[in-house]
Amino acid sequence: MSRSNGVDLSQLRSQFAGELLQSDAPNYDEVRALWNAMADKRPAVIARCANEADIQAALAFARDEGLEIAIRGAGHNIAGNASVDDGIMIDLSAMNAVEVDTSTNTVRVQPGATLGQLDAATQAHGLAVPVGINSTTGIAGLTLGGGFGWLSRRFGMTVDALRGAQVVTVDGEVVYATEQDNPDLFWALRGGGGNFGVISRFDFEAYPVGPEVFAGLIVFPFEQAESVLRQYRDWVLTTDTTFNAWVVLRHAPPLPFLDESVHGTKVAVLAVCHSGDVAEGAKLAATLEGFGTPVGSHLGPMPFVDWQQAFDPLLTAGARNYWKTHNFTGLSDEMLTVALDYAEQLPGPECEVFFGLIAGVTNQVPTQATAWGARDARFVMNVHARWQSAAEDARCIDWARALFRATAPYASAGAYVNFMTEEEGGRVEDAYLGNFERLKQVKQQYDPNNLLHLNQNIRPD
Numbered sequence: 001m002s003r004s005n006g007v008d009l010s011q012l013r014s015q016f017a018g019e020l021l022q023s024d025a026p027n028y029d030e031v032r033a034l035w036n037a038m039a040d041k042r043p044a045v046i047a048r049c050a051n052e053a054d055i056q057a058a059l060a061f062a063r064d065e066g067l068e069i070a071i072r073g074a075g076h077n078i079a080g081n082a083s084v085d086d087g088i089m090i091d092l093s094a095m096n097a098v099e100v101d102t103s104t105n106t107v108r109v110q111p112g113a114t115l116g117q118l119d120a121a122t123q124a125h126g127l128a129v130p131v132g133i134n135s136t137t138g139i140a141g142l143t144l145g146g147g148f149g150w151l152s153r154r155f156g157m158t159v160d161a162l163r164g165a166q167v168v169t170v171d172g173e174v175v176y177a178t179e180q181d182n183p184d185l186f187w188a189l190r191g192g193g194g195n196f197g198v199i200s201r202f203d204f205e206a207y208p209v210g211p212e213v214f215a216g217l218i219v220f221p222f223e224q225a226e227s228v229l230r231q232y233r234d235w236v237l238t239t240d241t242t243f244n245a246w247v248v249l250r251h252a253p254p255l256p257f258l259d260e261s262v263h264g265t266k267v268a269v270l271a272v273c274h275s276g277d278v279a280e281g282a283k284l285a286a287t288l289e290g291f292g293t294p295v296g297s298h299l300g301p302m303p304f305v306d307w308q309q310a311f312d313p314l315l316t317a318g319a320r321n322y323w324k325t326h327n328f329t330g331l332s333d334e335m336l337t338v339a340l341d342y343a344e345q346l347p348g349p350e351c352e353v354f355f356g357l358i359a360g361v362t363n364q365v366p367t368q369a370t371a372w373g374a375r376d377a378r379f380v381m382n383v384h385a386r387w388q389s390a391a392e393d394a395r396c397i398d399w400a401r402a403l404f405r406a407t408a409p410y411a412s413a414g415a416y417v418n419f420m421t422e423e424e425g426g427r428v429e430d431a432y433l434g435n436f437e438r439l440k441q442v443k444q445q446y447d448p449n450n451l452l453h454l455n456q457n458i459r460p461d
């Protein structure tokens with residue numbers, strides 16, 4: 001069966017090593033599904049690439065057939081651009097090898113790898129790349145938007161650890177980009193999203209970490225949130241960059257270390273990760289605990305790979321999700337009051353607001369050094385509305401938008417494109433600050449016809 005959905009695959013099939021799927025394939029629905037169930041799209045073709053030649057073949061086929069192109073890493077992006085109705089999904093999830101070179105502390109990562117696969121390979125050698133906090137997220141999308149997590153305060157953004165990237169251009173050419181070779185492309189890839197070509201390999205520097213860190217959760221009753229967060233804000237930036245703590249406002253999940261009476265109540269959680277000396281981590285976490293009277297804490301030394309999976313159960317695929325984001329140079333009293341007012345009205349048991357602390361090394365890189373340029377941002381807020389039934393869409397989305405609008409006066413410049421929804425295309429220019437003009441020029445050079453437009457799109461000059 002080579003033709004369904006009006007697309008003839010026989011030619012492509014003869015040269016394609018991976019799997020080609022159309023709607024009649026038994027695994028079509030499973031493969032087309034994205035993390036965010038709000039994005040429910042039906043590609044005419046899913047090209048599950050096995051190697052770089054498959055990427056070239058899929059791109060050539062898309063050009064010849066005039067198909068819209070979506071590129072999928074691990075399918076986590078909230079905007080749902082990793083799939084497309086009636087077009088081609090170039091699915092890279094089967095290309096997920098990770099090779100660590102311990103003689104240079106560098107890691108070669110294929111574009112379908114998840115953070116969990118990367119962490120497992122690097123931590124086997126006591127190394128880590130600074131990436132995000134959920135192990136099922138894809139390295140490709142995360143890196144292309146900037147990338148941050150527990151280690152970013154200490155080692156910088158994920159893009160700051162990128163040393164090279166192999167790219168299949170829309171013309172099918174394979175180019176390698178570093179600070180020295182194709183430097184404009186390399187600059188643009190470090191935050192400019194999937195606008196410039198299909199990345200077939202990322203090369204990172206990795207840093208010695210753990211393999212044990214001091215980590216865990218401190219859970220305060222919501223009534224103490226304002227006081228705890230003010231103390232946290234005043235204190236946390238005085239600690240060494242090996243320490244990190246993020247704020248999560250939500251209903252308490254039924255965690256085993258919390259008394260049943262706490263389950264489902266509103267709480268302010270401080271999530272802690274200290275990648276330095278374990279005893280020092282315990283001392284720093286104790287200081288945080290002293291900022292109020294926690295209803296529960298679960299802290300201790302643990303393998304970094306375990307901590308990297310700690311939030312997975314709350315972030316499983318298949319729910320409906322809507323996000324809104326701001327950057328902040330600081331958490332002012334006024335902003336905290338507004339955010340807490342809205343958190344008090346969380347529209348559902350899975351909704352949350354988090355403030356991720358980046359600061360440290362992420363702030364020490366010049367604004368123009370990489371396409372991700374919000375180098376004064378110390379905190380990134382994500383308003384994460386999450387729910388199960390379409391009947392709840394309007395209520396949850398309205399809440400997220402209202403909180404976003406109410407906190408906008410306190411936000412700093414730029415925005416994290418990886419937390420932006422499909423409808424936020426008009427925000428892209430502001431997101432990139434002064435780097436936007438150069439991004440447009442690089443787009444003009446590498447994709448003048450904007451074939452790769454299913455992303456937070458940077459239109460050619």
Ligand SMILES: Cc1cc2nc3c(=O)[nH]c(=O)nc-3n(C[C@H](O)[C@H](O)[C@H](O)COP(=O)(O)OP(=O)(O)OC[C@H]3O[C@@H](n4cnc5c(N)ncnc54)[C@H](O)[C@@H]3O)c2cc1C
Binds near residue numbers: 137
């Ligand atoms: C549960 C969850 C937790 C998260 N936590 C964090 C976090 O801690 N820190 C953080 O920084 N971010 C975090 N994110 C955001 C995350 O960085 C983005 O969603 C990111 O885009 C996911 O990458 P992906 O490869 O899984 O996404 P996909 O949806 O597969 O891809 C996203 C986009 O990237 C582009 N793309 C993907 N692969 C390629 C490629 N090989 N070549 C060219 N373009 C490509 C395409 O434009 C695609 O639409 C989180 C997301 C989720 C859902």
